Amino acid sequence: MMEFFNQYPIAKLILAGFGVLYLLDKYLGFSPMDKLINLVGSNYKFKTFSHLNNPKIQKLIEDFNNKNYSKVESTLKSMSASYRSFGFKSLGEHTDVKISNQWIEKDGSHSLPRIIKAYQLIHAGWEIRGRGYIDSVSESDLANFKDHLKQAEYLLIDISKTTNDLQLNIASALLKVYKSIDVERETIHNTFKDAERLSSNDAELNFNYFSAISPKWGGTEDELNTYFNALNNKSVFIQNLIKAQCYFDLVHMEENEDKDGKIAAFVNQLKNERVNDQELYIHELHLLLYWISNNLKLKDLEKHYKALVKPYWAD
Template sequence: MPAPLPAPTFDAGAAYPEVEDLREALDAADWPAVRSLLADRDHDGRTLLVREAGDHVDADAFLRRVYDEDPTDQLAGALLGTHLVCAGWRIRSGARAQYVSRSQFGGFHEHLRRAEQVLIDVTARYPDDAAAWTERINVARGLQLGQNEARRRYDRLAHHHPHHLPAQASLLQQLCPKWSGDWDRAFAFARECAEAAPDGAPNAVLIAGAHLERWLDADSDQEWADYLRSTPVADDVLRAAQRSVLHPDYVDRPGWVGVRSLFALMFSLTGQWSAAASQFTVLGNRGTTYPWAYVDYAEGFTKYRSAAYAKGDKS
């Protein structure tokens, strides 16, 4: 077991140095620096940075000013639209609908409608903007525009970027029963994405994500336990990893912490401790809010990491 084990962090800046650079540029209201940091990024890296900038609470006035100065600017629109989406979801919180107040829903929907107005213009002018389309899928889910509309938005994005994992992960949430979907469609989509992606691509992690969501939807402690003890579930998670993080062609790319975090958790939950330990070793103390929020953040990360290192050589 590595010693000492550092406390986990869910700060993206710990994994991606460019995130810290971006935050400094936003705090300094330095638009040329922001633009430079996002220039020439591939669609995965750009989507990650657009989301991190949008989630930077203190950037509100700056992003609004930049957008107001030129509403036709692609990056300004993507950043402001994403900022409004993030602000809206913070108002709503991550609770199930029955625990969200009417006033929360009001503020949430107001922000999403404003975001939609901005992002519609971005995707009309720049139909290959993966970050903007990804946020429009999030908006469709939040405004409950329906399965068909969410899929239409995804298909528009996939025409330009057929394996864009952030968009696929967003649509997978839409396809789960908690957002008026069903498990057949959720798993079918996860498998569709995994099979279409090249070997060594991260997309098969969606299968692990579908199993996590299905487990969380269990109605009783016994059903929870039975699902995780299922050999087909464990085997399915392992096969997904063998197509992605355990494949010889796999390379960590923007978003890799979330991919490895999801496999680390699902390997732990299904008792595949050696495989879990391999993911925790690469992660170190880095994690992402999803999926660790589902198991009490740092408490769950620490518990499963310790168990993986203790049991990994015996599994």
């Protein structure tokens, strides 16, 4: 994967620039990150549908809302890793935390409702914070956002001490929290490394880890190098998913330019990439490719990927 940087040498400098901007914002109160820290601008309106209109995931939501806790548990445990990740995402996005609280009150020692509640808190926190520029977020909303993430962190850390089940999902959710709160960098890396031993090709885990070490969220060049040096050992799908995340950041930092056409070639190449239909993170990959195509004004590719992302995303 280091071939990526060799083919695109300006990438290191650009991504390092994200880190400088992040530090200026965090410690000096100067906020050039206002226009860089979000994936999309404040005027970009969208809806997500993490259930993908998939009958199995929609039934999971229905069972949860009907408080059929045993069925929720058996369904999640029977799911493949990718389906389980989207199952948790969907429960976080489309259900009420009150039901999780009722489940916890009924069985306080059970880890599953607390994991679900953590996903709900993370989603609710981002709904409060919004996807707009940081200076468009009020101090009270920002504090509320951080409070939701800290509650999720507390739940997830507490669960991780008492259960060996669902450690990949626990770690992945923690990485999503760590991206947005002050935490030691070693905590981020150790969380990833411990979970990676269970499955090095888990899409949710790798997707959330790269987001947490992205320079626009405070990551360093050394962190990127360490990760990219090991990325060749992962599946082609994971490599493409991470490269798309990195290219998306680069396109924004380069003000929607692709001077040598390598990014456009990558986006076009993936039109014909075949992925196991059980890997639901293909929808995250398609969304990134749709955004990149839009930003680079690649109209045909934008149209192609927008059609593919419809089950997951509407804008």
